[in-house]
Amino acid sequence: MNDTPGWASPGSAPSDGQEPDASRPTDAAGQNGPAEPADDKRPSSKWSKEQPPPGQWSAPSPQPPGRTPPGAASGWGGQQPPRGPGGYGGGPAGSGWGGPPPAAKPGVIPLRPLGVGEILDGAVSTMRTHWRTVLGISLAVAVVTEILVVLLQGLVLDDSSTAALDDPNATLDEIGRAMSDALLNTGVILLISMLGTIVATALLTTVTSRAVLGKSVTTPEAWRDARPQLLKLFGLTFLLPLIALAIVGVGVLPGLLVAVAGGAEAGSALVVLGALAAGVVALWLMIRFSLASPALMLEKQGIVKSMSRSAKLVRGAWWRVFGIQLLATIIANIVASIIVIPFTFLAGALSGNGITGFLDSTGDVGWTFLIISGIGSVIGSTLTLPITAGVTVLLYIDQRIRREALDLELARAAGVQGYAPGAPGTPGS
Template identity: 50%
Template sequence: MNDTPGWASPGSAPSDPSDGREDTAIPRPAGPADADEPGAKWSKEQPPAAQWSPPTAPAGGGGPVPPQQPQQNWGGGWGAPAPTAAKPGVIPLRPLGIGEILDGAVSTMRTHWRPVLAISITVAVITQLATILVQRFLVPTPQDFDPDASPSEALAQTADSVQASLLGSVPALLFTLAATTVSSALLTIVISRSVLGRGVTVADAWHEARPRLLPLLGLTLILLTMVVAPLAIGLTPGVLIGGVGGAGLATLGGLAAIPVVVWLAIRFSLASPALMLERRGVIESLKRSAKLVKGSWWRIFGITILVAILTWLITMLISLPFGLAALLFDGDFIGSIMRGETPEYSWGFLIVTGIGAVIGAAITYPISASVVVLLYVDQRIRREALDIELARAAGLSGQSPAPGGQPSGS
C-alpha cells in the first residue's frame, strides 16, 4: 500500500483549469484507502520534487520542498510535542497535543470569525426557529399525571408522554439534521483552509462544499442509524414485554447498548472530514475513518469526551442566564409548577430561551467541528507525514527542524 499523500481540492472535484481556481486544502493519500495493513507504516517513496509547487506561488518562484523522511512520533499525543515546527496557519505542522487542538479550534474562530459566525449563527437560528415552532404547534400538551396511579399506570403514562413528544419533534429533528449537515460541510472547508493560513469567504466555502452535501447527508444518516440501531435492539425486548419487568429489561438493554454506540461513534468519527477533504464515497469514508482511528481509539475518545464536556459547560453558562430571564418573563410558567400543573411554553419563554440557545450554538458549533477536522489532520500527520505535504501546499520553503536536526514530520 502506498500511503504517500496526494492532492485533492477541499470538498469537491479538482477545479476546472478554466475557472482560475487552485487546489488549496488537505492533500489526499494516493492509492486505496481501505487496504488492510498491520499497523501504520511510513511510505518510503515520496512524490518527485519536481511535480510539487505551492498552489499560490507565482511562476518561477517558491521552489518545492525536497522530500524528507518522517521521524518517529512525538509521544502519545497528550503531552507537548516538539517545540519547533512550521506554522502557516492555526496549528503547527507536527503531531498535536490536546492543548494545540483546542487552541487551533479557538484560533480558527478568532482568525476567520466572519465566515465562521456567519455559518454557525445562520444554522443556529434556523434550528432554533424550527424547534420553537415545533414546541409551540406540533408537540402535544403534556398530560397531567395521576398522583394516585399504580406503578404500571404511571409507567404507561410516562411512555405515552415520551412517545407523543418524540413524534412531535420529528420535523425539528429533520430540520436540525439538514442544517447541521450544511454547517459541518462549510465549516470543514473553512477549517481546512485555516490550517494552511488561508482565508475563505462563505461563498467560496459553499462552492467547494456543495457537491459533497448529498454524500455527507447520506453519511450522517448512516452514522445516525449506527447509533439508533444498537439502542433499538437493546430496548425492544423490554418494550415488547411491557410492565415493570419490561421497563427493567429495557433499562438493562439500553445500558448494554451504550458501549457499542460509543465504540462505533469514535471509530467512524473522522468519516466526515475524510469525505469532504478527500472526495471519497460514503463507504470509503467510513473505512478511511476506521483506519485512521485504529490504534488511537482511546486517545480520540478522551479528546472527544473532553471537548463534549467543555462545549456543554459553555452552553450551560450561556443558557442559564437566559433561562432565568425566561422564567421571570413568563410568570405563569412558575405559577403552573407551584400549583402542581404541567406548565405550557409561552411565546416569551420560547423566544428568550431560543436566543440563549442561538448564542451558545454559535460558539460551540465551530469548536466541535474544528476539533474533528484537526483530529483528522493530526492522525494523518502521525501516520502519513501530511505535515510535509501541508508545508508544500502552504508555499513554505522548508520546515523548521525538530531537535536533533531532523524535520518535524511525524
C-alpha cells in the first residue's frame, strides 16, 4: 500500500532538516535514480507517482528532538509505545493507549480493590488450589468435633428429659426443667462446635493469607504460625457473643422490671421493643468487629487492639461488609443443607420407626441416626468452613488494600517486580 503524502512510516521519523524525497535512491552525481517498475511487489516507502499539484501540500516538518512521530504514537502497524508505570507512554493510569496495566495476581486474588464476586471466587480458589491443606484441616476439625458431639449425645445428654416439651399435659415445672435441659444440651453442642470452628479458622486464616501471595503452606506450618495466637482467638470468639448477650439483656431489662412490678402488658411490649432495639445494636457491633479475627491472627494483635482495628477497617463500609458476610453465610448454609438433609432423611429411615416416625418426631434417636447424620455434618462442615473463613480473611485484606495500600506490601512480599497499583476502584465493588 502506498504511503499517504505527509505521513511518515510507522515507527520512523524524517531526519531534521531533510525533505521526504531525500530518502529516495540517488546516483553518484546526486541525480534521482531510475524509477522502480510499477509491478514491483516489494515493500517500499517511496511516494506515489500520482502527486497533487504543487502548492497544495507541504513536506512533513522535521520532528523536534524527543518528540514521537505520529505513526509511532498511534501504534498503527508498528511497535507499541513502551508501557510506563501507570499505562502506555509512562503517563498517569488510563491516559495512554490501552488503559492502565492489569493488577498483579501472584495468588488467588488480584492485588487491587476487590469486587464481591472476586472475594467469593478467591475463597473457592484457595480451597481448589490448596485443597490438600485446606480440606485436610477442615476435615480433621470436622471429624473430631462431630465425634465428640455424637458421643455426648449418645452417652451423656438425655433427650428423654425434653419430652415434656411435646406433652400437652405437662406441668409448668416439667416444662421448665425440659427447657433447661434442652438449653444445656444445645449449649454443650454449640460450645464444642465453636471450639472446632476456632481452630479451623485460625489455621485457614494462615493458609488463605499465603494463598494471596501465591505460596503454599502445609498443615504443620499453619499450626506453628497460628498456635501463638490461638488462646487470644478463643478469648475473642467468646467475648463477642457475651457482648451481644449483654446488650440484649440491657435492652429487655426495663420491660422485665415493668412486668415484675405488675404491668404485664406494658412489660411485654417493652420487652419486645427492647429486644428489637438491642438486637439491632448488637448486629451493628458484631459486623464492626467481624474482621477482628484475621486482624488478630495476621497482625499478631491483642484482643482489644484487633477489635479496634476491625472497627477502623469497617468504618464507612458497614453495609458492604454486612452484605458480603451475609451472602457468604447464605451460600455456606445452602451447600451444607444440600449435603446434610439427605443424610438426615437416610438416618431417619434406617433408625427408629422409619421415615414416618422421623417426620412426626415419634422415632427414637439412636446410634444409627447419630452416626449417619454425623457423617453428613462432617462432609458439610468440610466444604463450608473454608468458604466462611476465606471470605472473612479476603474481606480484611480488601479493606486494607482500600484504606492502607496493602497491595504494595503484598506485591513486595510476593516478589512482584516493578509493581504499580492499578485503578483505585473496580466495577461492582
